[in-house]
Structures are given as C-alpha cells and as structure tokens.
Amino acid sequence: MSNSYILSPFKSSSHTHAHCLGSALSKAESTCAERGLRLTRLRRRVLELVWGSHEPVKAYDILDSLHDNSRRAAPPTVYRALDFLRQEGFVHKIESLNAYVGCGEPGHSNAGQFLICSGCSAVAELDDVDIINMIASKARQLGFVVQDHTIEVQGLCAECQEKGL
Amino acid sequence: MSNSYILSPFKSSSHTHAHCLGSALSKAESTCAERGLRLTRLRRRVLELVWGSHEPVKAYDILDSLHDNSRRAAPPTVYRALDFLRQEGFVHKIESLNAYVGCGEPGHSNAGQFLICSGCSAVAELDDVDIINMIASKARQLGFVVQDHTIEVQGLCAECQEKGL
DNA sequence: ATTGATATGTTATAATATAACATTTATTGT
DNA sequence: ACAATAAATGTTATATTATAACATATCAAT
Known part of the structure; x- marks a missing residue:
C-alpha cells in the first residue's frame, strides 16, 4: 500500500x-x-x-x-x-x-508536489510517498539526507490539452 | 538500464x-x-x-x-x-x-534535480530518469502532461552530517 | 564599406520581500 | 476587574530581485 x-x-x-x-x-x-x-x-x-x-x-x-x-x-x-x-x-x-x-x-506533511498548468494556471497538489521515497533514496545514495523539498511541475492539464493548448 | x-x-x-x-x-x-x-x-x-x-x-x-x-x-x-x-x-x-x-x-535536458545542503550551501545536480519518469507517470494519472519541472531538495550533505549540523 | 542582426549600455522603474519599532489586542494570573 | 505579559498588527522605511524601453556598439555577411 x-x-x-x-x-x-x-x-x-x-x-x-x-x-x-x-x-x-x-x-x-x-x-x-x-x-x-x-x-x-x-x-x-x-x-x-x-x-x-x-x-x-x-x-x-x-x-x-x-x-x-x-x-x-x-x-x-x-x-x-x-x-x-x-x-x-x-x-x-x-x-x-x-x-x-x-x-x-493542512494535516499532511508540509511540502507537497505541485502540478502547474501553463494553459490555465490551475494547480493540483499531490502528497505522494512514492515520489518522496524515490527522491530520498536517490539522495541517500549520495550521502544526502532530505529535510524538505520544492517540487513544481509545469505542463498542461487535461482540459487545456483538449483545447489544443 | x-x-x-x-x-x-x-x-x-x-x-x-x-x-x-x-x-x-x-x-x-x-x-x-x-x-x-x-x-x-x-x-x-x-x-x-x-x-x-x-x-x-x-x-x-x-x-x-x-x-x-x-x-x-x-x-x-x-x-x-x-x-x-x-x-x-x-x-x-x-x-x-x-x-x-x-x-x-550542458548537453542534458534542461531541468535537473538539485540537492541543496542547508549546512554549507553546496549543491549537487542530478538528471535522474527514474525520478522524472515517476513524476510523469503520477502526473499522467491525472491527465497532466509534463513540460518542465523545478525540483529542489533541501537537506544535509554527508560532510555536514559528520560535522553534526 | 554598408547593411542588418545581435549584443551591450543606460536609465528608469516594477515586483517581491524584510527590518525595526510603535501600537493595539488578547491572554493570564491575581 | 485589573495589571502584567504575550501575541498580533500597524507603520515607515528600505532591501532585494527583476524587467521595460530605448540608445549605442559590435559582429557577420554581402
């Protein structure tokens, strides 16, 4: 799970x-x-x-x-x-x-992951442990311990893709 | 691979x-x-x-x-x-x-992933396809198509951990 | 050499954010 | 209820980050 x-x-x-x-x-x-x-x-x-x-x-x-x-x-x-x-x-x-x-x-850990639509500026927020774990694991391979993160993904939401943006 | x-x-x-x-x-x-x-x-x-x-x-x-x-x-x-x-x-x-x-x-795709040490301010840059793919896949589940990203991870590098920061 | 494109200089100003201190409002103990 | 304290907000000034607009200089190709 x-x-x-x-x-x-x-x-x-x-x-x-x-x-x-x-x-x-x-x-x-x-x-x-x-x-x-x-x-x-x-x-x-x-x-x-x-x-x-x-x-x-x-x-x-x-x-x-x-x-x-x-x-x-x-x-x-x-x-x-x-x-x-x-x-x-x-x-x-x-x-x-x-x-x-x-x-x-608000209950969730502080830093989410944000999907930002360049068409309509809408933002979705994720709190995805798979992403967080993978990043932590990759970082740990370099001896780096994660405290916080800024993850902002630019792209197009479904609605804007349909509109041909 | x-x-x-x-x-x-x-x-x-x-x-x-x-x-x-x-x-x-x-x-x-x-x-x-x-x-x-x-x-x-x-x-x-x-x-x-x-x-x-x-x-x-x-x-x-x-x-x-x-x-x-x-x-x-x-x-x-x-x-x-x-x-x-x-x-x-x-x-x-x-x-x-x-x-x-x-x-x-410079040859690599534009956006890397950055590990930023809060102890010494050093920065490491990754270009990790596993991370990129996972994020793209999570985004796609919401109908979102990724164009670019900003991934900045704050934490402590190995040297600074040893120093007890 | 002349022309057109690219890069840089220059002046002004916009946009984002904080420092420092004064005042007000809430909370607590009596 | 009242004073003492703590927390929040107001206020003025200024720091930091970034861009607009237009003038000048440099480069590249004919």
Missing part, C-alpha cells in the same frame, strides 16, 4: 468553488483550535483570498484586495499572515511563480 | 575547483561553437563567476564582481547574460534561493 494522495485535484471548470473555500476555512478553524493558535480576522481574510482564486495568488494582489475601503495595507501585513498560514500548512508558496496557493489538507 | 546521472556531485572540500571551472568553460565554448552561438566576453565572464563559487550565486553579487574598475554594471547586463546561459543550459536558477548555479553537463 502506498500513501499517495491528491491533496487538491484540478478543478473542473464548472465546480462550485465556494465549497472548497468553505471546507478549507473550516479545516483551518478546527486545526487552529486543536493547536491553540489564533485564526484572526486578518489571517482568515488572507486565507479566503488565497482560496478564493483558482490560480496561485500574488502577495501584492492580496494586499490590494485587503483595503477596508480605508488605506491600503502595508506589505508586512500580508507577508506575516502568509508566513503564519504557510507555517501551519494552510497555504504553500509556489517558488517558481512567487505566488501562493491554498493547501487542501 | 536506467539513465540516471549525477551531473554535479558534492565537491569534497579539498577538490581543485579550477578544474571544474576550466572544464565547464571549455564545454560551453564547444557547445556554443556547435550551435553557432557567441560566448561573448561578458557571457563568459558571468559563467566564470557562477562556476567560480561553490555555492549558488546571486545576480547582484555577480553584478558587483563585474566592475571593470570603472562604473558598476547595470542589472540588465547580468540578467541578459544569465538568460542566455540558462537558455543554453550552462546555468540553472535555483528558484527557492533566487540564485544561480553552473550546470555540469
């Missing part, structure tokens, strides 16, 4: 995104409660904005969306919230895009 | 780095000649500076090293050279560090 999960699948273009959003928020709520952490208004708001998009979201776009019709928030406001959300595994940074995505399953 | 290469191993702390540098430069020379491309003084200089370090190098550090004792070069000078070197596979960008490393084997 291999523990290989699809943490976030590619969404069909017609899916009801409010569902993922609600589910992600309530998972974050309960996880924070368990861990004795505070999902403050700001952190919650940022998490909503990250989940609210089908695509990886830029920090400064979040910043722009945060205005309480008063003055625009300053960068540290967003980066601190993102740091918290990343630390708790609610959000991941896509290094190759400098952008952030929601994590479908 | 599996085509799994170590493009750049971890260097023993005592190795003669001038050798890799010289070898990298002559490979770049000949590859450019074959491809009808110009390894200009600037591009060559940047390639030397990237190879000259055991660690991934920052673009602005290259910039600082470029001064012809006259005025400091401007960013596009370096970024354009890096773009060329990356395109031809002589240099890779480490996305998780925003830094650049020399590629041991």
Whole structure:
C-alpha cells in the first residue's frame, strides 16, 4: 500500500468553488483550535483570498484586495499572515511563480508536489510517498539526507490539452 | 538500464575547483561553437563567476564582481547574460534561493534535480530518469502532461552530517 | 564599406520581500 | 476587574530581485 494522495485535484471548470473555500476555512478553524493558535480576522481574510482564486495568488494582489475601503495595507501585513498560514500548512508558496496557493489538507506533511498548468494556471497538489521515497533514496545514495523539498511541475492539464493548448 | 546521472556531485572540500571551472568553460565554448552561438566576453565572464563559487550565486553579487574598475554594471547586463546561459543550459536558477548555479553537463535536458545542503550551501545536480519518469507517470494519472519541472531538495550533505549540523 | 542582426549600455522603474519599532489586542494570573 | 505579559498588527522605511524601453556598439555577411 502506498500513501499517495491528491491533496487538491484540478478543478473542473464548472465546480462550485465556494465549497472548497468553505471546507478549507473550516479545516483551518478546527486545526487552529486543536493547536491553540489564533485564526484572526486578518489571517482568515488572507486565507479566503488565497482560496478564493483558482490560480496561485500574488502577495501584492492580496494586499490590494485587503483595503477596508480605508488605506491600503502595508506589505508586512500580508507577508506575516502568509508566513503564519504557510507555517501551519494552510497555504504553500509556489517558488517558481512567487505566488501562493491554498493547501487542501493542512494535516499532511508540509511540502507537497505541485502540478502547474501553463494553459490555465490551475494547480493540483499531490502528497505522494512514492515520489518522496524515490527522491530520498536517490539522495541517500549520495550521502544526502532530505529535510524538505520544492517540487513544481509545469505542463498542461487535461482540459487545456483538449483545447489544443 | 536506467539513465540516471549525477551531473554535479558534492565537491569534497579539498577538490581543485579550477578544474571544474576550466572544464565547464571549455564545454560551453564547444557547445556554443556547435550551435553557432557567441560566448561573448561578458557571457563568459558571468559563467566564470557562477562556476567560480561553490555555492549558488546571486545576480547582484555577480553584478558587483563585474566592475571593470570603472562604473558598476547595470542589472540588465547580468540578467541578459544569465538568460542566455540558462537558455543554453550552462546555468540553472535555483528558484527557492533566487540564485544561480553552473550546470555540469550542458548537453542534458534542461531541468535537473538539485540537492541543496542547508549546512554549507553546496549543491549537487542530478538528471535522474527514474525520478522524472515517476513524476510523469503520477502526473499522467491525472491527465497532466509534463513540460518542465523545478525540483529542489533541501537537506544535509554527508560532510555536514559528520560535522553534526 | 554598408547593411542588418545581435549584443551591450543606460536609465528608469516594477515586483517581491524584510527590518525595526510603535501600537493595539488578547491572554493570564491575581 | 485589573495589571502584567504575550501575541498580533500597524507603520515607515528600505532591501532585494527583476524587467521595460530605448540608445549605442559590435559582429557577420554581402
């Protein structure tokens, strides 16, 4: 048996995104409660904005969306919230895009593997033990011990292939 | 038979780095000649500076090293050279560090897999077909076709483990 | 030599991220 | 409830990474 999960699948273009959003928020709520952490208004708001998009979201776009019709928030406001959300595994940074995505399953080990569609920018997240084990084993052959990883795979999702992209 | 290469191993702390540098430069020379491309003084200089370090190098550090004792070069000078070197596979960008490393084997397919030591910042590069195939196969199960990848593994090299880091 | 293509120089600015310190809000112990 | 403490957020400034746009220089082939 291999523990290989699809943490976030590619969404069909017609899916009801409010569902993922609600589910992600309530998972974050309960996880924070368990861990004795505070999902403050700001952190919650940022998490909503990250989940609210089908695509990886830029920090400064979040910043722009945060205005309480008063003055625009300053960068540290967003980066601190993102740091918290990343630390708790609610959000991941896509290094190759400098952008952030929601994590479908906060419970899982921190680093997922991301499939990024160059057609529609959709992202799927895997947590695949086969991949992780193979990489760890190859690394170990060189005497290297793995602590963490950044795995981002660029390509085309099924929908975009059909569209001829 | 599996085509799994170590493009750049971890260097023993005592190795003669001038050798890799010289070898990298002559490979770049000949590859450019074959491809009808110009390894200009600037591009060559940047390639030397990237190879000259055991660690991934920052673009602005290259910039600082470029001064012809006259005025400091401007960013596009370096970024354009890096773009060329990356395109031809002589240099890779480490996305998780925003830094650049020399590629041991320009002939290989563009994207390697990088082991990055958090102790000494050394980087090894693999071009491992087993890893690539496994990822491609996992992706295909979701209907995703792989075009490229960013694989960066953080951990500890053998030397740093011995030092108790 | 002239022309067209390629590469580099130069100036300005965009995009991404953090440092440092002030203020506010929540939590805890009394 | 209140003070003391801790945690989070606000605010200002600045660091870091990267690109756009246009001018000039160099190279390559006729």
